[in-house]
Each structure stands twice: as C-alpha cells, then as structure tokens.
Amino acid sequence: xxxxxxxxxxxxxxxxxxxxxxxxxxxxxxxxxxxxxxxxxxxxxxxxxxxxxxxxxxxxxxxxxxxxxxxxxxxxxxxxxxxxxxxxxxxxxxxxxxxxxxxxxxxxxxxxxxxxxxxxxxxxxxxxxxxxxxxxxxxxxxxxxxxxxxxxxxxxxxxxxxxxxxxxxxxxxxxxxxxxxxxxxxxxxxxxxxxxxxxxxxxxxxxxxxxxxxxxxxxxxxxxxxxxxxxxxxxxxxxxxxxxxxxxxxxxxxxxxxxxxxxxxxxxxxxxxxxxxxxxxxxxxxxxx
Ligand code: NI
Numbered sequence: 001x002x003x004x005x006x007x008x009x010x011x012x013x014x015x016x017x018x019x020x021x022x023x024x025x026x027x028x029x030x031x032x033x034x035x036x037x038x039x040x041x042x043x044x045x046x047x048x049x050x051x052x053x054x055x056x057x058x059x060x061x062x063x064x065x066x067x068x069x070x071x072x073x074x075x076x077x078x079x080x081x082x083x084x085x086x087x088x089x090x091x092x093x094x095x096x097x098x099x100x101x102x103x104x105x106x107x108x109x110x111x112x113x114x115x116x117x118x119x120x121x122x123x124x125x126x127x128x129x130x131x132x133x134x135x136x137x138x139x140x141x142x143x144x145x146x147x148x149x150x151x152x153x154x155x156x157x158x159x160x161x162x163x164x165x166x167x168x169x170x171x172x173x174x175x176x177x178x179x180x181x182x183x184x185x186x187x188x189x190x191x192x193x194x195x196x197x198x199x200x201x202x203x204x205x206x207x208x209x210x211x212x213x214x215x216x217x218x219x220x221x222x223x224x225x226x227x228x229x230x231x232x233x234x235x236x237x238x239x240x241x242x243x244x245x246x247x248x249x250x251x252x253x254x255x256x257x258x259x260x261x262x263x264x265x266x267x268x269x270x271x272x273x274x275x276x277x278x279x280x281x282x283x284x285x286x287x288x289x
Pocket of ligand 1: 035043
C-alpha cells in the first residue's frame with residue numbers, strides 16, 4: 001500500500017552560542033559575529049517532524065498522534081528552556097547551529113521506533129529560516145548526518161501585466177483575464193530559497209547565511225522590488241508569470257551559492273497561487289548527485 005506522510009509541529013525555546021574551540025577569539029568573532037557573544041542568545045524553535053507510514057486498517061492512522069506528541073514532548077524536555085552548549089551533552093565538539101540541532105533531533109527520534117519511519121525533520125529558528133534533514137540526506141550520509149537543507153525566506157513587491165506578445169488582444173484577454181489589464185497590478189511575493197549541502201564541521205553550517213542574503217538581495221530582491229517586471233530586460237521575451245519568475249530566479253542564483261548548491265526555489269504570489277522549481281534535472285537528480 002502507498003505510504004502516507006504525517007507531520008506534527010511542536011515548539012521549544014533554547015539558548016545557544018556559536019564557538020569553534022579550535023579557533024582564536026578573533027576568528028570566532030569574524031565567522032560567527034554576534035552569535036559568538038557570551039553567554040549566548042535564545043530562539044523560539046519550531047520543530048516539524050514528518051513520518052512516512054501505511055495507514056493502519058483498524059485505527060485509520062499512520063501513528064497515534066497523542067503518543068507521538070508525548071514522545072516529542074519527552075524528547076524536547078532535554079532542550080526546552082536549556083542552554084544547548086552548557087546543559088545538553090550533544091554540542092561539546094559540535095556547534096549548535098540549526099543544521100546540527102536538526103541532525104541531533106533526527107538521531108534521537110530515529111532511535112524511537114514506536115513513532116514510525118522518519119521522513120523529514122525541519123527546525124525553524126525563526127519564520128524566515130529553517131534547516132531540514134530528509135531520509136535521503138541520512139541515506140547519503142552513511143553513519144553520520146553530514147548533509148542538510150537550509151531554507152531562507154525573502155520578500156519583495158513587484159508589478160506585472162500578464163500579457164503575451166505572441167497572442168492577439170482577444171486571446172490575451174481570454175487567457176489571462178484581469179491579469180492582462182493594461183494598468184498592471186502588483187503582488188507581495190514571498191520567495192523561499194532552499195540550498196542543500198554538506199554541514200561544515202568547522203562552522204556547523206551548510207552555507208554562509210549573510211553571504212546568501214547578500215546574493216539574493218543583489219541578484220533578486222533589489223532587482224525586482226517595487227519594479228515593473230514587464231520593463232525588466234529579463235522579461236523582454238518572457239511573459240512575467242509566476243512560473244517564469246520562479247525559473248528566472250533559479251537561473252540568477254544557481255551556481256553562485258556559497259559552499260552548497262541551490263536545491264529549490266519557491267515563490268508564493270498570492271494566498272491562492274504558489275510555484276516551485278528544482279532545476280532542469282529535477283529534485284531526484286539533485287538529491288542523488
Ligand atoms: Ni542563534
């Protein structure tokens with residue numbers, strides 16, 4: 001029988017400090033910035049656990065949600081309102097980055113077979129940043145968890161008129177409706193950029209987030225924010241649909257990601273429409289490469 005995915009979310013709060021003991025104070029400061037401040041700082045983390053399993057014919061469930069919640073609460077007791085570096089045994093030689101915390105939680109949850117098969121562990125540090133470990137990452141990593149995905153959220157607002165130069169006025173009107181209106185209209189776009197790669201043993205990170213932020217700001221946000229997409233040279237021969245914008249953002253960013261590789265571009269155009277692109281070769285090929 002085909003498997004069903006089930007996701008449960010739970011919050012906890014922890015403090016942490018980024019410090020590589022092999023480096024001197026100056027290098028730690030340069031690499032980790034304020035995250036190196038003593039004694040540390042805190043986050044409200046949101047843990048999202050996805051399990052894969054067959055639906056039990058008698059209960060109609062993959063796993064008993066009540067039992068799952070109890071297991072998650074029990075597991076998080078060790079982390080909630082604790083200093084991850086000082087109060088837990090997991091981060092003595094490992095930096096408690098979002099990637100590494102997600103990896104530790106994967107290992108702890110994988111040792112609890114009563115909750116079923118783990119498919120995905122996502123850990124949100126805040127609304128705009130989460131790390132995830134997938135079953136494919138774990139398979140690729142062999143004995144240890146060496147790979148993770150990191151998703152960062154960005155925002156921009158842009159105007160467009162959805163109109164094709166290849167179609168007649170009547171065809172444009174019929175196909176795009178109000179979106180073809182000559183006066184254009186705008187959206188608050190929500191862009192998610194997911195990168196995937198090896199977790200660096202030195203930094204505990206898959207990619208350098210400030211560099212990624214600068215790159216996305218330069219190549220995407222500043223380019224499109226409060227602009228008319230139809231006037232952008234990139235759209236001179238392209239209809240500025242969500243599909244084309246998503247693919248264009250992929251092309252602008254792919255190849256420039258520090259350390260990691262671009263894995264997925266997600267774009268929410270309205271509450272009713274969103275798009276995603278994983279490149280020419282698709283997600284499967286990326287995950288296997
Ligand atoms: Ni932090």
